[in-house]
Amino acid sequence: MSVSSIRRFVILFAVAFVAFASAPTAFAEPYFQGTKSCEECHKDEYKAWEGTKHFSSYRSAHKNKDAKKITKAVGGKKNMKRNKSCTVCHYATTQKKAEDKPKVKFGPACESCHGASSVWEPIHSDYGGKNVKREAETSDHKAKRIADSAATGLIWNSMNFEAAAKCMKCHGLARSEISGDAFAKMLEAGHPINPSFEIVMFSQGKMRHWRDKRSRAELSRLFVAGQAAKLVSATEAAAKTEDAKYKAAQTKRAADAKAVLQAVPQAATLIQSPSDDNARKMMQAIGQQDLTDQIGGLMKCAPADKENLWQCN
Ligand code: HEC
Ligand code: HEC
Ligand code: HEC
Ligand code: HEC
Structure with a gap:
């Protein structure tokens, strides 16, 4: 086996592993990393998001006059930002490592729509190595990059x-x-x-x-x-x-x-x-x-x- 085919095999194995691990019995689910890493490379998208209700609702939704009543009605934690029946839709979390406890930190954010990024993030923007520019990417590499990041949860424009x-x-x-x-x-x-x-x-x-x-x-x-x-x-x-x-x-x-x-x-x-x-x-x-x-x-x-x-x- 050549070095590159071994590498390809390893990556394929990693992707298969991830697909397996995200089955219901999962132990290594992809998780939300928060918006900070996205912001570094996607400044314009980040700016646009900051101007939306998704962004501002982090500071406002829990202050709505009905928030307390609705939270109480479903039971569980009294604070809307801690009650799971609310957080799945109203908030996005952040964590650094798989073992960390997810922290509620934003309203609906990048990963709420594009998918939890811990696995696909390093894959989706890698054109084939550190110094390879977009123009130099091979078409095989591109097809595989897109397929692998989709298989690990990235929602591309075309989807x-x-x-x-x-x-x-x-x-x-x-x-x-x-x-x-x-x-x-x-x-x-x-x-x-x-x-x-x-x-x-x-x-x-x-x-x-x-x-x-x-x-x-x-x-x-x-x-x-x-x-x-x-x-x-x-x-x-x-x-x-x-x-x-x-x-x-x-x-x-x-x-x-x-x-x-x-x-x-x-x-x-x-x-x-x-x-x-x-x-x-x-x-x-x-x-x-x-x-x-x-x-x-x-x-x-x-x-x-x-x-x-x-x-x-
Ligand atoms: C290191 C820089 C970098 C980081 C960090 C990064 N991205 Fe990207 N992202 C890119 C590049 C470069 C592309 C374009 C890939 C291509 O040419 O196909 C891209 C493409 C995308 C696309 C697909 C656009 C399309 O054409 O369909 C989405 C969606 C996206 N990124 C979301 C995110 C989100 C959400 C995060 C944070 C979790 C993130 N990215 C983090 C560099 C980055
Ligand atoms: C399935 C997703 C989902 C869940 C779960 C959810 N919400 Fe919402 N909530 C929404 C959406 C979407 C809106 C905006 C609705 C609209 O304007 O049509 C909203 C609006 C609200 C509003 C009005 C906010 C405003 O700024 O106008 C309040 C208050 C609210 N939700 C409280 C809660 C509470 C408390 C919980 C938990 C018990 C909760 N929601 C659970 C999706 C959800
Ligand atoms: C994780 C759950 C979630 C997802 C996914 C989501 N939203 Fe939202 N969205 C909300 C909630 C919650 C609100 C209401 C915030 C509030 O009022 O406090 C909202 C509010 C909005 C608003 C503001 C509405 C207004 O009347 O001003 C727009 C626009 C919107 N969403 C569009 C979208 C679109 C388009 C998508 C998909 C591409 C989407 N949302 C995906 C949860 C979500
Ligand atoms: C409410 C859902 C939602 C949120 C939040 C969201 N996006 Fe998107 N994003 C979309 C949708 C939907 C599209 C593609 C729409 C289409 O193809 O018409 C898109 C497109 C993109 C693209 C492709 C841009 C291009 O020029 O074609 C990038 C990159 C991207 N998003 C990154 C981000 C980043 C980074 C964040 C957070 C700062 C973010 N998105 C937040 C739904 C969302």
């Missing part, structure tokens, strides 16, 4: 469905870590749920931290990915509760998403049996197709007073 699934689980009150019973109590105590949260409207306004404005064709695919994620998350959430109010909210989310997806021929299987897998297959079948004609009229701009959301320009 519309995976990104949308992250938004929809938090914004649709559909995170699998939280029981249907706890969600029911939260809603009862006045926790908001916005059934019309839509990824294009909510991501292309103040939140946009990517250099190139997305084309209409790209937005049409992102919109469809968002509807798929809404359908899958709502279907799973509705199935895990008997509570009338929570079930009704989730059934409505699922029905709304289905109504939109009717316009997309590739969505037929997904509509019949909503699952992550069928959503990914749909996105694959859509490929680079422009869906503006099918769903263009359904993509809504934000009302003028919602300046932080997408105003269609």
Whole structure:
């Protein structure tokens, strides 16, 4: 075996190990490192995030007039920043080593959307060694870098469905870590749920931290990915509760998403049996197709007073 093939074997083994270790019986889950390391290399993205509600809510959410009541209703720790039923959505953590206790330190942050980074971070920006520049990277290395960092949890730009699934689980009150019973109590105590949260409207306004404005064709695919994620998350959430109010909210989310997806021929299987897998297959079948004609009229701009959301320009 040549040195380079041994190296490749070792890396492959490491990736397989990581995939194995992140199974439910895990002992070495990837963890959140916090935003500091991202900031070093992604200054503009960091600045944009600092201007969003995700950033500012760290200092404000727990002061909302209903926060105490909602925390009390689910039981457990009285402080919203320490209660697991709140922290999974409202906060991002940081830790230096796997053994450290995760510390709540930010509102929803880079890794809440791009994935816990402890494993993929050193892989995703390495073009093939310390002194290798982007232009000098071989195409084999690039393909492997992208695949390995995705396999260890990085959500790249092109992964519309995976990104949308992250938004929809938090914004649709559909995170699998939280029981249907706890969600029911939260809603009862006045926790908001916005059934019309839509990824294009909510991501292309103040939140946009990517250099190139997305084309209409790209937005049409992102919109469809968002509807798929809404359908899958709502279907799973509705199935895990008997509570009338929570079930009704989730059934409505699922029905709304289905109504939109009717316009997309590739969505037929997904509509019949909503699952992550069928959503990914749909996105694959859509490929680079422009869906503006099918769903263009359904993509809504934000009302003028919602300046932080997408105003269609
Ligand atoms: C050492 C510098 C460095 C650090 C630290 C770093 N990145 Fe990156 N990141 C890069 C580079 C360089 C690229 C572009 C890779 C390429 O050319 O494909 C990139 C790409 C990305 C992309 C993909 C963009 C696309 O084209 O889809 C995301 C998302 C990302 N980084 C997020 C993060 C987050 C979140 C963190 C912190 C946990 C982080 N990065 C830390 C340098 C870094
Ligand atoms: C599944 C994710 C999720 C969980 C779990 C969750 N929240 Fe929220 N929460 C949200 C989202 C998303 C919003 C914004 C909702 C909107 O405006 O539509 C929100 C909004 C709020 C608001 C209004 C804040 C404001 O600034 O307007 C309060 C208060 C709140 N949550 C408290 C709590 C408490 C307390 C807990 C724990 C018992 C909790 N939440 C658990 C996702 C969640
Ligand atoms: C880890 C959970 C989580 C994820 C993932 C998440 N959000 Fe949020 N988001 C929240 C919470 C919680 C709030 C409300 C904060 C508050 O009001 O205190 C919020 C608020 C927002 C707001 C401000 C809304 C307003 O009315 O001003 C926008 C915009 C937004 N999110 C867009 C997105 C988009 C787009 C995605 C996916 C790309 C996303 N979020 C992913 C938890 C999350
Ligand atoms: C609320 C979710 C969310 C948060 C928080 C978030 N991102 Fe992103 N990020 C996205 C989405 C979604 C995209 C791609 C959108 C698309 O392709 O249309 C993206 C794109 C990117 C890109 C590609 C940029 C480009 O020019 O194409 C980088 C790099 C990145 N994010 C880094 C970061 C860093 C660093 C942070 C924290 C400071 C961060 N993101 C916080 C959701 C998020």
